Amino acid sequence: MDRRDFLRTAAATAAASTLPTSNAQTATAGPTRRPESPNMIYRDLGRTGERVSAIGLGGYHIGKQSDPDESIRLIRSAIDRGITFLDNCWDYNDGASEVRMGKALAGGYRNRIFLMTKIDGRTKAAAAKQIDESLQRLQTDHVDLMQFHEVIRLEDPDRIFADGGAMEAMQEAKKAGKLRYIGFTGHKDPLVHLRMLDIARQHSFHFDAVQMPLNVMDAHFRSFTKDVLPVLNREGIAPLGMKAFGDHTVLDYILANNSMKPIEALHYCLNLPIAVQITGIDSPKILDQALEAARTFKPLSQTEVASLLERTQVAAQTGKYERYKTTTQNDGTARKPEYLG
Numbered sequence: 001m002d003r004r005d006f007l008r009t010a011a012a013t014a015a016a017s018t019l020p021t022s023n024a025q026t027a028t029a030g031p032t033r034r035p036e037s038p039n040m041i042y043r044d045l046g047r048t049g050e051r052v053s054a055i056g057l058g059g060y061h062i063g064k065q066s067d068p069d070e071s072i073r074l075i076r077s078a079i080d081r082g083i084t085f086l087d088n089c090w091d092y093n094d095g096a097s098e099v100r101m102g103k104a105l106a107g108g109y110r111n112r113i114f115l116m117t118k119i120d121g122r123t124k125a126a127a128a129k130q131i132d133e134s135l136q137r138l139q140t141d142h143v144d145l146m147q148f149h150e151v152i153r154l155e156d157p158d159r160i161f162a163d164g165g166a167m168e169a170m171q172e173a174k175k176a177g178k179l180r181y182i183g184f185t186g187h188k189d190p191l192v193h194l195r196m197l198d199i200a201r202q203h204s205f206h207f208d209a210v211q212m213p214l215n216v217m218d219a220h221f222r223s224f225t226k227d228v229l230p231v232l233n234r235e236g237i238a239p240l241g242m243k244a245f246g247d248h249t250v251l252d253y254i255l256a257n258n259s260m261k262p263i264e265a266l267h268y269c270l271n272l273p274i275a276v277q278i279t280g281i282d283s284p285k286i287l288d289q290a291l292e293a294a295r296t297f298k299p300l301s302q303t304e305v306a307s308l309l310e311r312t313q314v315a316a317q318t319g320k321y322e323r324y325k326t327t328t329q330n331d332g333t334a335r336k337p338e339y340l341g
Contacts, residue, residue, distance in 0.1 A: 126341025
């Protein structure tokens with residue numbers, strides 16, 4: 001893809017269990033209709049027929065508050081104000097993120113949202129155990145989307161699709177009504193994502209969603225935007241973006257150099273042909289910021305996109321500020337390989 005084609009792509013918006021609990025909502029075969037707010041953008045989730053908010057509430061950050069009740073209030077406020085896509089993971093904050101979200105979804109909130117979580121297990125046994133633990137923590141009999149987390153090694157696809165691998169557990173859980181759609185996530189290298197998609201094709205399997213880092217830094221280095229996003233759109237797989245502000249371990253460098261405002265960085269992401277941009281929201285102030293970005297978003301011109309990219313081009317060249325790509329510091333399964341099974 002040359003620079004002209006890339007800018008054209010970047011400038012285009014997306015077109016369009018068995019566990020009884022208090023939050024139980026029976027999984028259905030078809031898409032679910034949810035209330036929509038006039039101040040939020042809603043987009044199609046690939047070929048699933050689902051419509052979800054273009055801003056997704058990140059699960060990691062809502063498990064960091066010192067008072068769990070603060071997390072619950074934050075989640076419910078996000079839902080009340082139009083966010084319908086909720087992200088989480090089995091290993092976030094040692095399970096606290098799922099526990100808090102499960103409590104927040106009581107009282108009818110579960111029926112109003114599209115719930116996604118992730119598992120680390122690569123074996124059938126590990127994956128099945130983590131799926132059930134996630135459902136228990138989230139206090140629901142099913143999630144809408146379950147994803148393989150941290151597909152960051154070239155061998156991960158082989159392990160997942162192997163005999164006795166995690167895909168067997170995922171497929172069985174889907175048949176049992178514990179999940180509706182299947183996806184995968186990763187933050188390391190576009191080549192790993194492309195290999196996962198290739199192995200899936202070899203097994204005649206079509207993913208419903210794929211999650212990856214999408215931001216103005218990514219456009220210049222090991223770019224998921226250039227290499228993976230066009231494939232997902234061509235194959236009808238819902239693209240889910242994350243890390244809109246880059247790597248928090250370097251103080252959100254995209255913002256720290258004063259090259260752009262947070263809302264500009266979010267507008268860039270929303271301007272990509274994606275279904276959802278998942279962003280970390282750890283306070284009412286940051287929630288306001290994300291919602292304001294959605295409310296004020298208008299498609300960017302090619303000139304506007306080029307201007308945003310030029311501001312970060314030099315800083316982004318070596319991946320210095322995307323350490324989730326170049327080091328293991330963001331690799332939870334590297335620190336705790338036992339999660340893989």
